[in-house]
Amino acid sequence: MATKDLSDYDIATVPSAKKMRFGIVVSEWNIEVTGALANGAVKTLLKHGAKEENIKVHYVPGSFELPLGGQFLAKAGGFDAIILLGCVIQGETKHFDFICQGVTKGTVDLNLKYNLPFIFGVLTTKTMEQAIARSGGKHGNKGNEAAVTAIKMVSLSRNL
Ligand code: DLZ
Secondary structure (H helix, E strand, C coil): CCCCCCCCCCHHHCCCCCCCCEEEEEECCCHHHHHHHHHHHHHHHHHCCCCHHHEEEEEECCHHHHHHHHHHHHHHCCCCEEEEEEEEECCCCCHHHHHHHHHHHHHHHHHHHHCCCEEEEEEEECCHHHHHHCEEECCEEHHHHHHHHHHHHHHHHHCC
16 A cells, blocks of 8 residues: 655645644654654644744653643643654564553543644654654655644634
């Protein structure tokens, strides 16, 4: 099966982000990948009209800490959506499974608890090569996808 280009989307379906405020939480683990995800997300938000002063980027040590980092931002207030960016690469132990379970469950819980979009921008790959391909490489950038998802979810909540 061909892998989707994560940066390929129909621009006409994306609302203006001019009046939206975004928090971005970035995992420092595999920073060469997560930094590229963050750049992709910020670039996409700006492209769709978000103001630079309405995008706040914060860092946590690893992907496991993304949900709590996101919760800190939600509690601080002032965000319409919070984007969580991480990269978990499968190693030889079960650590991969535990981190993926933790960040996935934590993100789902935050969405429902705060009634606020927390976007799951976490790459979970077997190799670093696969992660690089999805953070600005041949399969696009998951940061772009996460930003578009954030904009669409804020728009949906405002237009009901
Ligand atoms: C410990 C660990 C390992 C082995 N691998 C990753 C990884 O591939 N990606 C990632 O984001 N974080 C990893 N971590 C760190 C954990 O997410 C977490 O920061 C630590 O277990 C401390 O809670």
